[in-house]
């Protein structure tokens with residue numbers, strides 16, 4: 001078998017899953033020295049969902065994405081699961097999800113922290129160029145398992161959830177017009193979690209670098225797509241802090257009203273946050289055919305990633 005001609009890909013469908021258990025800011029204020037108003041003012045978060053397993057949330061989101069796409073699941077060639085909170089060290093949680101879904105395809109985990117889903121989406125395009133036809137890209141997290149619930153600077157932020165997308169090879173024009181991935185390992189100590197430890201974060205350092213990284217990454221992708229910030233119809237940013245998104249949009253000259261935000265009810269779900277916010281925009285009918293959609297994420301590493309999609313109308 002020889003290598004196929006490079007080809008584009010389309011996003012066919014999305015699916016999401018959030019745990020039932022809602023934890024409010026007032027719930028957290030009973031445990032640590034904080035208030036609902038402080039959390040809303042400084043982060044935009046009003047509540048978050050906690051519970052389940054990474055494989056369970058990923059499975060539920062994937063089932064919904066597959067169902068919405070109408071494809072036969074046995075035609076999926078690869079499952080890429082972006083996560084920083086796998087069920088176990090070994091094997092990859094992607095293999096558990098594969099078994100849950102009854103798939104017989106390649107399966108792997110990808111850890112690029114909160115940029116993970118966008119990294120996964122871009123990697124999927126690479127695999128499609130190498131001949132794969134259908135790929136399931138999932139971002140799923142149970143950050144509650146690695147959160148220190150006595151640390152008020154982190155426990156107010158992190159939460160659980162999953163989002164999944166079915167990507168398909170197309171002979172026509174593909175969705176992806178520009179992309180960018182980066183990592184600055186010099187900043188690795190700004191957010192980390194040792195094996196069997198809990199997340200430790202330098203919030204201020206991440207904040208400052210996140211704003212710059214999102215702007216830089218978005219500009220790279222826009223340049224590749226031959227677009228300017230004015231051409232963007234919708235921004236789907238990583239949901240870490242509403243003030244980070246506001247500051248990044250300001251630097252890019254994109255009105256904040258063009259963003260899809262879920263952080264107020266989901267908190268920061270790391271690699272799940274971009275697909276959750278993308279699906280939210282779709283459910284709200286905020287994306288039309290041929291819209292230019294900018295996905296942009298940043299996270300521990302510090303990683304960043306972005307993608308410009310020309311929406312194909314799904």
Ligand code: UT7
Nearest residue numbers: 033034035038042114152153156203204206207240241299
């Ligand atoms: O996916 C990427 C992951 N992480 C991030 O994106 C995090 C980025 N950073 C942030 O979102 C913000 O830095 C935080 C929300 C973590 C903190 O907000 P901030 O406005 O940067 O506050 P700060 O760290 O400058 O702290 C200001 C004050 C401090 O008190 P003092 O030292 O001025 O007396 C903190 O101890 O706020 C205090 N503080 C809190 N007060 C009430 C920190 N956390 C809390 C809290 N409730 N939960």
